[in-house]
Every structure is written in structure tokens, then in C-alpha cells.
Amino acid sequence: MKTTPAVGTPLSRIEGKQKVTGTARYAADYNVPGLLHGYVVNSPITKGRIVQVDTIPALAVEGVVEVLTHKNRPGLAWFDLQYTDMDAPPGTVFKPLHNADILYNGQPVALVVATSFETARYAATLIRFVWEEEPFDTCLQNHPEKARPAKKGFATALRPPPPKPTGNFEAAFANAAFTVDADYRHSTEHHNPIELFATTTIYEGNGKLTIYDKTQGTINNQLFVANVFGLHYKNVQVLAPFVGGAFGSGLRPQYQLFLCVMAALHLKRNVRVVLDRKQMFSLGHRPQSLQNLRFGADATGKLTAMSHLAVSETSQFEDYTEQVVAWSHKLYPAPNTLFDFKVVPLHLNTPIDMRAPGGCTGMHAIECAMDELAYRIGIDPLQLRLLNYSETDPSTGKPFTSKALKTCYLRAATQFDWFKRDGRPGVTTRGNKLVGYGMATGIWDAYQFPARVEAIITAEGKLVVHNATTDIGTGTLTVMTQIAADAMGLPVAAVTFEYGDSKKPFSMFQGGSAITASTGSAIMVTAEVLKKKLLKKAQSIPNSPLKNAGMEEVIFTNGTIRLRQTPRQAVSFKQIIAANNGKPIKTTRMGMPHAIKLRKYTKATHSACFVEVEVDKDLKTITVTRAITAVAAGKIINPKTARSQISGSMVWGISKALHEETILDEHLGKYINTNLGEYHIPVHADINTLEVIFAEEEDTLINELGSKGVGEIGLVAMPAAIANAVFHATGKRVNKLPIHFDELL
Structure with missing residues (x-):
């Protein structure tokens, strides 16, 4: 009698058949007369x-x-x-x-x-x-003296300025028992989604x-x-x-x-x-960046000082910024901190967000510095992170709405057999390969944007939901259908989610791993109002068994409203619409972040990544042979699409660490590998065993769903984990991404 819950079910994509059979039409696929x-x-x-x-x-x-x-x-x-x-x-x-x-x-x-x-x-x-x-000037490392603070303005709410310093960093660093002082460099990357940019x-x-x-x-x-x-x-x-x-483009x-x-x-x-394809390299990109990190710890391994300074490129006409330097103090407590982020205007197009903007840049440097510090102290890298683990946000003192990072560490480490490895660099071999193991932490903001949803019960007793959001391949259509089905007590087959149209109710752009929380929460809010409307109309039907029932006394299941105590007594959605003279019953509501309630909390997703690499002893070529990522992201709406998001992010992490780089000729001021033949991305032969673990994490505060986004959290830890594994395999630190084999010769 009850509808089988859709949320939590690994449902295949509703539009999947259209995509694999070629019937899905993209921006340049529409036949238009006289075009x-x-x-x-x-x-x-x-x-x-x-x-x-x-x-x-x-x-x-x-x-x-x-x-x-x-x-x-x-x-x-x-x-x-x-x-x-x-x-x-x-x-x-x-x-x-x-x-x-x-x-x-x-x-x-x-x-x-x-x-x-x-x-x-x-x-x-x-x-x-x-x-x-x-x-012209196009090369970041040639012009560090031009670095200046970025201007503030519209859309900087998602890119706040660097955190203010605390304590006395310089004195604490000078007196630390163990220190790391390291520079990191990230090359330019360009978005290369399969669909070309097109407008009809x-x-x-x-x-x-x-x-x-x-x-x-x-x-x-x-x-x-x-x-x-x-x-x-x-x-x-x-x-x-x-x-x-x-992916942000x-x-x-x-x-x-x-x-x-x-x-x-x-x-x-x-x-x-x-x-x-070549012209797509004239659009925005992930910017070049230079970072300096100085971490200090006491004799026990507790962090006492953290400094993170970053310089990134922007254009001559706009100030593009990313949140690069704030992540370390959201993860690790230290009483003395110093953070700064500056930009250098260059004669290049304005950079734009690329999957986990700022996060994967900053976390690579942070987690490589933590790994280097662990080896300086002589402590296991995971143990160092557990020693400096904080249940609250160290940067603000606020509790997290939820944080199951420790569960991520332990589950992934156990499955990876982390504690069985020989921690000495350069000693583990497999045939002609040096074998290395590395790990890193991931963190990403749990965003939610305002969203407006219209929900309609049709004459057939089915549900139609409208919202202007897009689906960029993340499974949004499927996930929203699942959320709506459960919210109204309907099977998935009785729900239609209509989207991708500016005429439909408001949605922000799809980015920041925010749409499930945003539109999904709006669906929940709208469904509650719609259910009250349906019950009120059901009560007006002559001899209605629901006449005196309150919302807490009924259940919505399988297209009916039933009395909770005597479920045989029910009124169907079809009957309700018939009593409404056949007119659909609908409502439109706005879902909003719980801004006031959540002021007292920090919202974040977390992950832990463990990686095995093989490095050829003679050629120094690097292969990621195995990787495990454990993610804590609240309620997972669809384990199948969520797993795809994480594994796709892990592939991108491999790409960022070992392959992906747009080469800039500073004498010509142009990118020279503007094609998929020379802009290297992983192919099937580069990708081996990838495993995804979802940690149990109940979050009753974050939104109506208790869900956080998973689009970016799978990427932020991977590059550092790979770089750390390369060090463990070879004994050599390479702090420039991507890592090329010649740097290991």
C-alpha cells in the first residue's frame, strides 16, 4: 500500500537512453527554418x-x-x-x-x-x-611584484576575502619544533566539456x-x-x-x-x-597560481602556526578571485595564523570557475604541506591529521552542522590497508615499479541558493514540477524526480520534472555543488504547501473519510491521502482533482537557505582520499593504480549518480595531478596546445581501480533534505594524495602541478 521510497535508491538516469541513443538535442542540434x-x-x-x-x-x-x-x-x-x-x-x-x-x-x-x-x-x-x-605580460611568475589585493564587488559573497590573522605567526613559526616552508605552483587549465559552446x-x-x-x-x-x-x-x-x-565554463x-x-x-x-575546439581555449580558464605555505608544529605534532599566501592571475579588466587560502584553518586548529590572497592583472581573458575553484588549488598545497610535516616529525600522515582533528570550525569556533570526516579517514584507511604499508619513502617495489601510497583531506562548502518551484497535481493524479535549473550531466533531472516523488508520496513514474527553461520559476546557475540542496529543498517546501491544499480539498468532498483529519493524522502514499490509523480509508489524488472540477491543483513556493538559524554553524562537506601509484624505475612514468575516496555529504539522494559524480571528480584529480596543463608561450602571449591532441587529459588506459565510500552522516540542520552537494568534494583531495604518493614512491617532492616524469629523473 505504501509507496516505495525513491530517495536513497540507485536509480538510473531518466534521460540516459536519450543521451546514449543520440536523441537528446543540445544547443546546436535544433533544426530551424532559414537558419x-x-x-x-x-x-x-x-x-x-x-x-x-x-x-x-x-x-x-x-x-x-x-x-x-x-x-x-x-x-x-x-x-x-x-x-x-x-x-x-x-x-x-x-x-x-x-x-x-x-x-x-x-x-x-x-x-x-x-x-x-x-x-x-x-x-x-x-x-x-x-x-x-x-x-604585454601573460606569465604570472615573472610579475609577482604586481600582486595586489582583489577589488570587492558583486558576486564576492561566494569568494570572501582572506581570513584575518590570529596570534603572532612569525614568532610561533620561528619557535616551532618542526616546520615546513614550501612553494607550490599550479599551471593553467582549460575547460574541455564535450559539447562545444553554441547558441541558436x-x-x-x-x-x-x-x-x-x-x-x-x-x-x-x-x-x-x-x-x-x-x-x-x-x-x-x-x-x-x-x-x-x-564544470563552471x-x-x-x-x-x-x-x-x-x-x-x-x-x-x-x-x-x-x-x-x-580551439576557440574554446579563448574562454575563461582555471588561473595560474603561486602559493607559499609555512606550517609549524610542537614536539607532539600539534600545529602551532599556519601561514598560507597565494597569488593568482586575473585580467586587466576584471578581478577574478577564488577562495584558496581559507581552507587550512577550517580543518586544523592553530593559535597563530597568517593568510593572504592577491591577484596580478595580466593580458589574458578573465579566469572563470572550474570544478572546485580555489578548493583543489588550495587543498593541494595544504595537504602536501601536512604530508611533508608528518615526515619531518616522523609520524604517520593520517595520524598527524587525527592529532589535529577538530569537531568545530577552528577559524570561527562554530560547530559544523555535521562532520563525519573522522569516519571517512578510518573507513577509507581500513579499506585501503593504509596501516600495513611501509612508511619509508622509496623502498616499496613491484617488479620494475616503485610503489607509493599517499593520502589527503578534502573540504568544500555546502552551498544552498534560493530557488522557486511550481508543483502541480494533474487530472490524472500525477505530479509535474517546474524549475529553471539546468542539468549539466550531474543527474539533476533524476534526483529532483526522486525528491518530488517522496515528498508527495508518489512513484517515480508518476512524476515529471520540467527544467532548463528561463520561463520556469527561478533558479540560480548550476554550480558550487548547490543545486540538489537548492532546488531539492524548494521542492520539499512546495510539496508541504501542496499537500495541505490537497487535504483541504479532500475534506470538502461529500462523506470524505478525511473530513476532520489534520496533517499529522494522514499519510500521502501511492497517489492517495490515507488516515494514518485506518489506512483503508483514503481519497485519491484523482478524486480530489475531480472534485475540483477537473482543474489541476498547484502551488508555487520559494525555498531559502536557513540563514539566521545557520549563522551559528559552519556548513561543509568532507572527504578523505587514499591513493596508490606506480613509478617506473627507468622511465619515471607515473600511474595511479588504485584510489579510494570516502565522502561525508549528509543524505545521499541517489547513490548511483552520486557515485558517478565522485568517481568523475577523482578522474579529474588524476588529470590535474598528472596530465592537464595549458602551455602558455610568454613571448607570444598565447596558449599553444589548444586542441585535445596536445591538451592532455586521461584516457581509459590511465584510469584503474576507483572506489567510493559514503560515510553515514545525518544532518538535521543544513536544509530540508539533510543533503550536501557531491560535485566537487571528490576532486579537492585527489591531487595532493597523488603528489604525496609520488613522494612516498620516489622520495622526491614535486610541488608543481601537473607532475611530469622528467621532474623525477
Whole structure:
């Protein structure tokens, strides 16, 4: 009689068949009548000006409709005022085709619009530019003297300034029994989701647009387009029902959206703009960073001093920041601390968030410093972390809403056989391979954003839920369907979750591992109101067995409302809607973070990662042969999709530690490996045994679900665990990521 609970069930993705059979349509897959195709021309110089541009040869090509440059672009856009989006950092946002100035290599300088993509691409090669080049700076380590504090502004709430110092760090460090003073360097990484960035704009007339876009935030891009082009919000609809990966690259509107909409409005035609793989390297990226960590401990191994200083790149026109330096004091108590984060403006595009922004950068340095400190003291690296374990947030003194990190440590260590290893570096071998074992801690914020949900019970007694969120491949559609099913006491098959549309109720962009907590909690809030409406209507039915029942006296199960004490007495959702003259019963409510209640607490997810590597004795090639990650993230809504999120993050951790790097030629001011042939990412042969453990963690405070996000927590500990394992295998510390084999020769 009762509905089988959906939450906690490892349900396969609802849209999975569409994706694997090719019937899922992405931003560039929509057949639109009379479609024109745009091709972007990018600047080959890094800094300077366009002196002359000749578009006549391109316009002479049959099928070319228009060539837009700064010379002839329409005045429709809001060029003369500051405009922004919900994820914009402080500064002056980049405006494509605004003027003749070149701010970074790869900057879009023209858009060719033609009747076919191939024609537009060919015509783009015929445009003749005359450039005036100027000196530029693109290499972070060459300009540390230019580091300055980042400006504060919109969207910095998620990127707070460095924590204030405590105690007297310099004196404590000088007097510490054991110390580590180490520098760390991270190279540039670029997002490479499988789906290329694309926009299809359908010109509806009368200032109305329907836009299919690769984005993580339909409403964010709706606001952007409406503001920039002076359109009414209700006349701009942004759709993203399927997104082929994003990982932060789709949080901000990318320039192909701007150019596509500009062309559609200018020509009053339907237009599509798709960036090729090389052009995707002209978008934002994970920034270069330099870090210095100084940790000190007393004779017992207790931390007495922690300093974390970081310098990162930003553009000349915006101040992009990340939370890099705050993590150590959220994990480990030390009475004397010093933290600072600065940026160096370079002649590059503004960096953007990439999975676990700041977290995987900072935690790599922190956890490698902890590992080095453990070897200095002569203590097991895990034991050092347990010795400095804190049940409360050391940086604030506040308790965590929940923290099962110790469970993560012990379960993963036991499954990994950590305590059976020989702790001496460079002595464990397997044939011609040096074998190393490393571990690291992970922490990530448990974000929740406001979200609005509409829930409808239809004439068939089924539930339809509306929200504007996207699903970037994380399983959002499936998880939201499960949450809604349980909230209303329905089987999953009776629930439809409609999303990826800016016309639907409000959602922030999908990022920060926040959407399950945000939209999921909003579903819970809305469902409670909807259930009360249904019960009230059920009570008005003649001879209703529920006439005098309160909410605490009934249960919602299998599409019915039943008396808790006498469950045979029931009214079905279908009967209720019939009594409502066949009209659906619906409600819309906003889910909000429990800001006031949670002021007294710190919210975080935690993880522990254990890694085995093999290093070839002769070639020094590194292979991650085994890795285990244990995660504490509250209630796990769908173990199958959550496990996929963690294992995918672990793969990215391997990539960051050993493979992934965009090479910057400082003399040309450009990236030189802008393709998937030379931008190295792991292939199947690089990935071996990956195991995921979910620690039991009940959190009754964090939100209505008791759930925390899992998109990023699986990544933050992996790079450090791998670097520590490489040290254990070889006895050599490599503090630059990615680790190349030649650094071990």
C-alpha cells in the first residue's frame, strides 16, 4: 500500500537512453527554418589595436550575408553602460566588438554570417586586418611584484576575502619544533566539456527571442541578454534542456551568446554560432597560481602556526578571485595564523570557475604541506591529521552542522590497508615499479541558493514540477524526480520534472555543488504547501473519510491521502482533482537557505582520499593504480549518480595531478596546445581501480533534505594524495602541478 521510497535508491538516469541513443538535442542540434550560421574571427595578437579591417573579400563570397566588426556592429547593445551577470567579478565586463582595442589573444574581433557554417568559416579567412601590437605580460611568475589585493564587488559573497590573522605567526613559526616552508605552483587549465559552446537564436519578431544555449544558468543568460540588448525579460526565453558538460565554463554567458543574439536582432533572422575546439581555449580558464605555505608544529605534532599566501592571475579588466587560502584553518586548529590572497592583472581573458575553484588549488598545497610535516616529525600522515582533528570550525569556533570526516579517514584507511604499508619513502617495489601510497583531506562548502518551484497535481493524479535549473550531466533531472516523488508520496513514474527553461520559476546557475540542496529543498517546501491544499480539498468532498483529519493524522502514499490509523480509508489524488472540477491543483513556493538559524554553524562537506601509484624505475612514468575516496555529504539522494559524480571528480584529480596543463608561450602571449591532441587529459588506459565510500552522516540542520552537494568534494583531495604518493614512491617532492616524469629523473 505504501509507496516505495525513491530517495536513497540507485536509480538510473531518466534521460540516459536519450543521451546514449543520440536523441537528446543540445544547443546546436535544433533544426530551424532559414537558419544562418555565424563564425567567429579571433585576434592573433595579445595586446594592441585594430588599425584597419577589410571585409570586402569575405562579403564577396556567395552565401555570406553579413560581416560584423567593431566598425559596423549595430548599436543595439548596451555598450555605453556597465552590464553584468550573476557570476561576474568586479570590474568592467568584456564587450565583444566594442572598439578597436585588443585585450587578450583570442579575443573575438569579427563575426561572419552566412547560409552555411562552411561558407562562414571560409569567408572568415578572407578578412584582412592590420594590427598595431603593444607589449604585454601573460606569465604570472615573472610579475609577482604586481600582486595586489582583489577589488570587492558583486558576486564576492561566494569568494570572501582572506581570513584575518590570529596570534603572532612569525614568532610561533620561528619557535616551532618542526616546520615546513614550501612553494607550490599550479599551471593553467582549460575547460574541455564535450559539447562545444553554441547558441541558436530564433528571431520571433517584435523583440522576442527564443534562444537555445549551452549554459549552466538559463535565467542568468536571460537577464544578460535582456539587459545588454534592451529587451523585456518576458520576451527572452533561454532553453538548455541538455548540456554536454560545463564544470563552471557555462556559469557566465560566453561571447558566442552575445554575438549570436546581436546578429539575429541585426538581421532579423534565425542565427546559430558554434565555437570550435580551439576557440574554446579563448574562454575563461582555471588561473595560474603561486602559493607559499609555512606550517609549524610542537614536539607532539600539534600545529602551532599556519601561514598560507597565494597569488593568482586575473585580467586587466576584471578581478577574478577564488577562495584558496581559507581552507587550512577550517580543518586544523592553530593559535597563530597568517593568510593572504592577491591577484596580478595580466593580458589574458578573465579566469572563470572550474570544478572546485580555489578548493583543489588550495587543498593541494595544504595537504602536501601536512604530508611533508608528518615526515619531518616522523609520524604517520593520517595520524598527524587525527592529532589535529577538530569537531568545530577552528577559524570561527562554530560547530559544523555535521562532520563525519573522522569516519571517512578510518573507513577509507581500513579499506585501503593504509596501516600495513611501509612508511619509508622509496623502498616499496613491484617488479620494475616503485610503489607509493599517499593520502589527503578534502573540504568544500555546502552551498544552498534560493530557488522557486511550481508543483502541480494533474487530472490524472500525477505530479509535474517546474524549475529553471539546468542539468549539466550531474543527474539533476533524476534526483529532483526522486525528491518530488517522496515528498508527495508518489512513484517515480508518476512524476515529471520540467527544467532548463528561463520561463520556469527561478533558479540560480548550476554550480558550487548547490543545486540538489537548492532546488531539492524548494521542492520539499512546495510539496508541504501542496499537500495541505490537497487535504483541504479532500475534506470538502461529500462523506470524505478525511473530513476532520489534520496533517499529522494522514499519510500521502501511492497517489492517495490515507488516515494514518485506518489506512483503508483514503481519497485519491484523482478524486480530489475531480472534485475540483477537473482543474489541476498547484502551488508555487520559494525555498531559502536557513540563514539566521545557520549563522551559528559552519556548513561543509568532507572527504578523505587514499591513493596508490606506480613509478617506473627507468622511465619515471607515473600511474595511479588504485584510489579510494570516502565522502561525508549528509543524505545521499541517489547513490548511483552520486557515485558517478565522485568517481568523475577523482578522474579529474588524476588529470590535474598528472596530465592537464595549458602551455602558455610568454613571448607570444598565447596558449599553444589548444586542441585535445596536445591538451592532455586521461584516457581509459590511465584510469584503474576507483572506489567510493559514503560515510553515514545525518544532518538535521543544513536544509530540508539533510543533503550536501557531491560535485566537487571528490576532486579537492585527489591531487595532493597523488603528489604525496609520488613522494612516498620516489622520495622526491614535486610541488608543481601537473607532475611530469622528467621532474623525477
